[in-house]
Amino acid sequence: MLLAQLAADDGSPTVLIDIYRLQQSAFEEGGLRALLESTATRKLIFDGRADADALFHLHQTRLTNVCDCQVLCARHLDAAAAAAPSGSTTDGVATGSVPSSCVPSSRPLSQGRLPGLGKALEACPSLLAGKHGQSLAQLKKLAHALFVPELGGRYEVWKTRPLAPALMEYAAADVAHLHAMVAAWGDVVRADEMRQITSRRLHEAISGAKAAKGPHMAQRDF
Structure with a gap:
């Protein structure tokens, strides 16, 4: 883990914490461990399994009280598929959410691969069009050129x-x-169900037989 990113919901700038430089002091003197382990403060993540594994094994920190937006996106796509007319597809951009009561939680419709962050950004109504979408696409292109080996x-x-x-x-x-x-x-996942799903996923990432990285992480696990 090289960076930790924190973004409040009040519109303030996102904070980047340099774990590579600060190491344990970020978690101890900096208070990051207390924040991440707080039961009072909800943390939003997008598939935080690999991060949870690194936090636990490298920094003795256990993510607590977590809402995983990957779970929300997958369930949203489940509901959109259930609501779509017969013969149509929901592979494109979604434009709204459907209550989770439309889809029994024990029988997910979108079996198979999990949605990645890019898919979620495309599917989110407030981000899918206009300047948001354009700037995100441009930023992704610039950044990938710097760190993706296949792009140099x-x-x-x-x-x-x-x-x-x-x-x-x-x-x-x-x-x-x-x-x-x-x-x-x-509203597509009840709070108690989200706690159960995320707790299990993070626990399996930390304690499971397989490493919390690799192609198997893209397979649906809830």
Whole structure:
């Protein structure tokens, strides 16, 4: 883990915490462990399984009171598929949410692969069009050119200080839009069910036989 990103829901700028430089002091003197383990403060994540694994094993920190926006997005897409007319497809951009009561939680419709952050950003009504969508696409293109090997980039750039502005913006974008997803889809999963799903997923990432990375992480697990 090289960075931790924090974004409040009051419109204030996203905060990037340099774990690579600060190491344990970020969690101890900086108070990051107390925040992440707080039962009073809800944390929004998007598939935080790998992060939870790293936090626990490298920094003795257990993510607590978590809402996973990947779960919200998957259930939203389930509901959209259930509501779509016969023969139509919901592979495109979604424009709204459907109450979770339309889809029995024990029988998810979108079996198979989990939606990634890119899919969620496309599906979120408040982000899918206009300047938001254009700026996100441009930012992704710029950042990927720096760190994706197939595009001529190097993963090591994440350890370079000062961090490239495009990478800082890219990291901030990871969390800046999670509040919009909760606003759009927050009613598709009951709070108690979300706690159960996220607790199990994070526990399995930390204690499971398989590493919390790799192709198997894209498979639906709830």
